[in-house]
Amino acid sequence: MGQSTIPSDTVCYPAKLVHGHIENLLSKNVDFIFYPCMTYNLNEGNGLEEGAVNHFNCPVMAYYPELLKANIETLNENNFIRPYLDLNRRKNAAETITKCFSKFKLNSAVVEIMLERAIKSLKEHRRNIIKEGVKIINQARKEHRKIIVLAGRPYHIDPEINHGIQNILTSLGFAVVTEDVVAHMSPVPKLDVINQWTYHSRLYRAANYVTTQADMQLVQLVSFGCGIDAITSDETRAILERKGKIYTQLKIDEISNLGAVKIRLRSLAATFGG
Numbered sequence: 267m268g269q270s271t272i273p274s275d276t277v278c279y280p281a282k283l284v285h286g287h288i289e290n291l292l293s294k295n296v297d298f299i300f301y302p303c304m305t306y307n308l309n310e311g312n313g314l315e316e317g318a319v320n321h322f323n324c325p326v327m328a329y330y331p332e333l334l335k336a337n338i339e340t341l342n343e344n345n346f347i348r349p350y351l352d353l354n355r356r357k358n359a360a361e362t363i364t365k366c367f368s369k370f371k372l373n374s375a376v377v378e379i380m381l382e383r384a385i386k387s388l389k390e391h392r393r394n395i396i397k398e399g400v401k402i403i404n405q406a407r408k409e410h411r412k413i414i415v416l417a418g419r420p421y422h423i424d425p426e427i428n429h430g431i432q433n434i435l436t437s438l439g440f441a442v443v444t445e446d447v448v449a450h451m452s453p454v455p456k457l458d459v460i461n462q463w464t465y466h467s468r469l470y471r472a473a474n475y476v477t478t479q480a481d482m483q484l485v486q487l488v489s490f491g492c493g494i495d496a497i498t499s500d501e502t503r504a505i506l507e508r509k510g511k512i513y514t515q516l517k518i519d520e521i522s523n524l525g526a527v528k529i530r531l532r533s534l535a536a537t538f539g540g
């Protein structure tokens with residue numbers, strides 16, 4: 267649906283999909299779309315991120331609302347609300363939200379409390395993901411199955427983006443968990459690049475953890491057109507191969523023919539065992 271408003275065919279696949287989501291919302295006559303620009307992701311500082319100098323979102327993710335506004339003619343100042351938000355600065359974020367929704371006469375102090383509650387829920391959600399992941403790991407070990415850490419970013423959970431690659435892995439006999447299940451179990455390894463993006467910092471820690479587990483390998487989902495992954499994939503490969511692990515990278519884009527992906531994963535199963 268959004269194809270005609272994508273200005274560059276070289277942008278990553280997740281970004282392309284946003285155009286379709288926006289068109290879909292507009293076709294449903296929603297009152298407005300709230301899509302903030304976010305230079306920073308949340309600072310996940312949990313003591314294991316030493317060496318992380320910042321917690322940015324990638325530039326595409328951070329400022330895509332601006333691109334959408336410039337390229338989708340039906341978006342305007344009334345139906346597309348896109349403030350600059352930093353959720354690490356709650357008071358400031360609450361003031362910004364209060365201002366851009368002034369017609370609803372919100373109270374900034376109440377918005378701040380709501381933000382705190384939302385962050386608390388998010389943390390709880392993350393703890394649940396870890397809990398489920400640990401269950402899967404324990405079960406796999408009981409059944410002597412090998413474990414794949416399928417590493418990407420949160421939006422790879424969209425079935426249109428991941429193309430069901432996790433199902434191919436399970437059909438080969440592997441147990442599958444995502445990188446956010448194990449990232450917190452490892453410190454940041456030695457890196458040759460600046461560790462400054464939240465999601466990519468998780469990736470480095472997850473890769474480092476995998477090197478300490480005999481029954482785990484990592485598969486990295488990389489979006490075609492992702493500039494940042496050009497860097498993270500080299501770094502992830504180095505972290506894994508330094509310790510004798512196999513690096514498997516799968517490029518995902520709008521092509522739905524999974525023939526090449528299946529061959530790569532079958533090769534991994536033949537080498538490592540499912």
Ligand code: SF4
Nearest residue numbers: 278324326327489492
């Ligand atoms: S990190 Fe890569 S895949 Fe994700 S939004 Fe940025 S450019 Fe796209």
